[in-house]
Structures are given as structure tokens and as C-alpha cells.
Amino acid sequence: MLARVTRKMLRHAKCFQRLAIFGSVRALHKDNRTATPQNFSNYESMKQDFKLGIPEYFNFAKDVLDQWTDKEKAGKKPSNPAFWWINRNGEEMRWSFEELGSLSRKFANILSEACSLQRGDRVILILPRVPEWWLANVACLRTGTVLIPGTTQLTQKDILYRLQSSKANCIITNDVLAPAVDAVASKCENLHSKLIVSENSREGWGNLKELMKHASDSHTCVKTKHNEIMAIFFTSGTSGYPKMTAHTHSSFGLGLSVNGRFWLDLTPSDVMWNTSDTGWAKSAWSSVFSPWIQGACVFTHHLPRFEPTSILQTLSKYPITVFCSAPTVYRMLVQNDITSYKFKSLKHCVSAGEPITPDVTEKWRNKTGLDIYEGYGQTETVLICGNFKGMKIKPGSMGKPSPAFDVKVVKAFVVLNPDYKSHDQEQLIKEIQEHVKKTTAPYKYPRKVEFIQELPKTISGKTKRNELRKKEWKTI
Numbered sequence: 001m002l003a004r005v006t007r008k009m010l011r012h013a014k015c016f017q018r019l020a021i022f023g024s025v026r027a028l029h030k031d032n033r034t035a036t037p038q039n040f041s042n043y044e045s046m047k048q049d050f051k052l053g054i055p056e057y058f059n060f061a062k063d064v065l066d067q068w069t070d071k072e073k074a075g076k077k078p079s080n081p082a083f084w085w086i087n088r089n090g091e092e093m094r095w096s097f098e099e100l101g102s103l104s105r106k107f108a109n110i111l112s113e114a115c116s117l118q119r120g121d122r123v124i125l126i127l128p129r130v131p132e133w134w135l136a137n138v139a140c141l142r143t144g145t146v147l148i149p150g151t152t153q154l155t156q157k158d159i160l161y162r163l164q165s166s167k168a169n170c171i172i173t174n175d176v177l178a179p180a181v182d183a184v185a186s187k188c189e190n191l192h193s194k195l196i197v198s199e200n201s202r203e204g205w206g207n208l209k210e211l212m213k214h215a216s217d218s219h220t221c222v223k224t225k226h227n228e229i230m231a232i233f234f235t236s237g238t239s240g241y242p243k244m245t246a247h248t249h250s251s252f253g254l255g256l257s258v259n260g261r262f263w264l265d266l267t268p269s270d271v272m273w274n275t276s277d278t279g280w281a282k283s284a285w286s287s288v289f290s291p292w293i294q295g296a297c298v299f300t301h302h303l304p305r306f307e308p309t310s311i312l313q314t315l316s317k318y319p320i321t322v323f324c325s326a327p328t329v330y331r332m333l334v335q336n337d338i339t340s341y342k343f344k345s346l347k348h349c350v351s352a353g354e355p356i357t358p359d360v361t362e363k364w365r366n367k368t369g370l371d372i373y374e375g376y377g378q379t380e381t382v383l384i385c386g387n388f389k390g391m392k393i394k395p396g397s398m399g400k401p402s403p404a405f406d407v408k409v410v411k412a413f414v415v416l417n418p419d420y421k422s423h424d425q426e427q428l429i430k431e432i433q434e435h436v437k438k439t440t441a442p443y444k445y446p447r448k449v450e451f452i453q454e455l456p457k458t459i460s461g462k463t464k465r466n467e468l469r470k471k472e473w474k475t476i
Helices: 007-011 043-049 060-073 097-114 131-143 156-166 178-187 208-214 249-253 257-263 281-293 308-317 327-333 358-368 425-439 465-473
Strands: 083-087 092-095 122-125 146-149 170-174 193-197 229-234 244-248 271-274 297-302 322-325 348-351 372-377 383-386 411-414 448-451
Touching: 060 097, 060 131, 060 249, 060 281, 083 131, 092 097, 097 131, 097 208, 122 131, 122 156, 131 146, 131 229, 131 281, 156 178, 170 178, 178 193, 193 208, 229 249, 229 281, 244 249, 249 281, 257 281, 257 372, 257 383, 271 281, 281 297, 297 308, 308 327, 327 348, 327 358, 358 372, 425 448
Parallel strands: 083 297, 122 146, 122 170, 146 229, 170 193, 271 297, 271 322, 322 348, 348 372, 411 448
Antiparallel strands: 083 092, 229 244, 372 383
16 A cells, blocks of 8 residues: 655655534534634635745744744734743743743853754753743754754653664753663763753753853854754654654745644634644644744643643633644543533634544534644644645545645555455455555545556565556556
């Protein structure tokens, strides 16, 4: 079975480089603001009008974040903060774009001076949802150092593998994971700097909180070319060791405008909450680049563990307009009595990471009056396809291709067992498709099936998938 989102296709992609029920029940909003796009009129016009210019030099901190600071100072954007953080203890922190800029420049100076990092050096970042995680993201942009995020669930062995394979020069983490780093640091010849986010000092580590108190906020952002490596993400490693996926300053810094502008449909008036773990590319998608490209507020709740009631209370208490979470989260949320909460500001819900089942979307819609717009992408890409506002959502469907890609979701080449060669081929195709739907996921079934006499193979017996791709490309 061949996924047609191939490297060849990616190289040709345009942008890779109120029904009211009163009482205790929530009003089910069916007004225009829940379905009408803010940034485009319809899917066809979105695809047709989309153009993305790639300049020779581009840096997200300088060319996007600092531009929002200028607009903020000039009173040309809503008073939304750039960043809004809360935790379960009632602590709260808000930064304007100007404050984000000042703090990230301090952090940048720490990387350049205290850590002696040079442009192109690699920085592993393993932190939970704390404000310093966002500052580290921007500081690496400003210094031209390469950010490598990691989930806080990593083991000592996982950390060693990432340090060695990435040849990281610096690691930033907290006092929970610092002992694991110290246990393997001697095996990592490139590692020469360690920063800890903690109230306590630790031998051999620079304490970020203390360093920030004395750092200057005067810093000149490096001039990065659009195709310089900006970040490296490790895949989840479901089929072997995790692999490194590099992104350039433009592939996310510009490419994720597809997500922010169209799928998330964000504006500077929006408050965006994405619940993704900080270790994965999805967090870069929806907790950094997509919202800030649009000048929206990034909202985050530092929850040590998943608590459905806390999420529902947060959606009810704070003016969150766009919510993004995994299907598993939505599945657990609809098992609660959602009707006792009022999401007065919420107007757009999206999901990614795994297929969302029709029963979950139906329950969510019935209890909130809002659809869930599913999207699909990979660590290597931005949004490949998705359901967009104004589009009729079909159960089990991931929607249509994003403006950045020409997608063709899968085709299967099948060699029939002799016992089946006399069977009706149309019926066999249906049986194969249904089998894949049931054993994997509904969206994974092959839309096209072709029966062939034999598969092209190498001397060692491996299937020559490139020959099958070439064969299929000739028919398109």
C-alpha cells in the first residue's frame, strides 16, 4: 500500500520548503460565527488565492514577532496578550508581544554568553508547559541555534540517544530530569552547556531563573537564510528508533501560515489553546507558529496530568476562542456532563494526532453546538489536509487538501492468490477496503486498488516502491 504523500510530492508542494435551550443546559449556538470563516470565503477561493512568497532571508522572531510588537505599540492590534499562562495553583502570567520580545532577548544573551553557543549549535529542550519553554523557542530563533524539543516522558536511555544522535551542544530541562542528564552527560562529547529551570541551584548547571535576573534585553537577532535549519524534531519511533526531522526557518515560520490562517482561522482577536505535549511538532504547530503568525494569543494551562474537569472549567472560565486537542481528549470530555459548563467565547474546535470517531464529534456537537474540524499532517510537514470552516464535514473524513499540497490519502497494488483470481474483482476491492477500515482506521483504506501479476522487487526481495510510484504517476 502506497501513501501518495511522497517526498516527490512534497518537493512540488507550494509551501514546504442558536437553538437556545434555557435552564441548566448550554445554549447550542448555531449562528454564523461558528461556521463562517474569518480569513477566507470558501475552500475553492482559499486554494485558488493562496500564494506564499519565500524571501532569501527570514527569521520568525524578527520578521513576525517583532512586527507584532511594532503594531502593538502603534495601537494597531487588539489588546490581547501574546502569551497567557496559568496553572492549577491559580498562578497566572501574561505577556504582550513587547514583553515576549524583551524576555526572549535576555534568554538569547544567556545562550550566546553564559552558554557560549554559536549560530548552528544544537539545543535540546525538555520542559513541561512552563513559560520558559516558549522563551527558549524564541531565544533559539534569535540566536540562530537549532532547537530540539523533547517530551518530559523521556527516559535516561531516550535522553542519551537524543544527545548523541543530534550532537547537541546544550540541554535545557528542569530538576526532575537533570539527574538523568547528569548520568549520561559523560558519554556525550558535544554537550558542553546545561541550563536548569528550577528554584534551586545544581552543580554543573546554569540556573536560568537567576541568569535571567541579570541578563541584558539588548540583543540583535541573527540574519538567517530561509533554508537554514531552525529546529529538529524526533519522530515518535513507532517503527524503530526515533528519526530526526529537520525544519528550516521558512518551512514552519512561513509554511504554518496554512494552519494559522485557514485551518485554525485565527485573527489577532483570538485566544488559542492547544493541549499538545511540548515535546512534539504539534506543539510547534499550534502553540507557537500558527497563532503568532496571525497575531493571536497563545493560551496554555500547565496541568501535570490530564484532568477532564480542569479542561472544561478552563474553557468555561477563560475567553478561549479556538481549542485544539487530540481525539482522546475530546472522547474523555464528552463522557462528562458538559451541559453544566458554558463556553461563552469558544467558537472553533479542531483535532489532530489520530482519527476522531463520528460518535465523539456528534456528542460534542450535541452538547456544545460546535463541530470538530479534523486535520492531518506529519512531523515532516505542515497541515496536509483537513476540514475547514464552511465545509460540510463528512464522518470519517479528514476533509480536503490544504492549499500547500496536492494530495492523492492511498493506492494499493495487490497480487492475488491463485484461489482468488477467478473472483469478481470489484467485490474483492470492496472487501479489501472494508478489511483495512476495520483493522486499521477508516481514513487509511486504499481509495484505489490495482491487481497486478507480480510486485517489482530487488535482489534481496524488497518491494521497489519507487517503480510502483512511477507507474502510477504516468497515469495521472
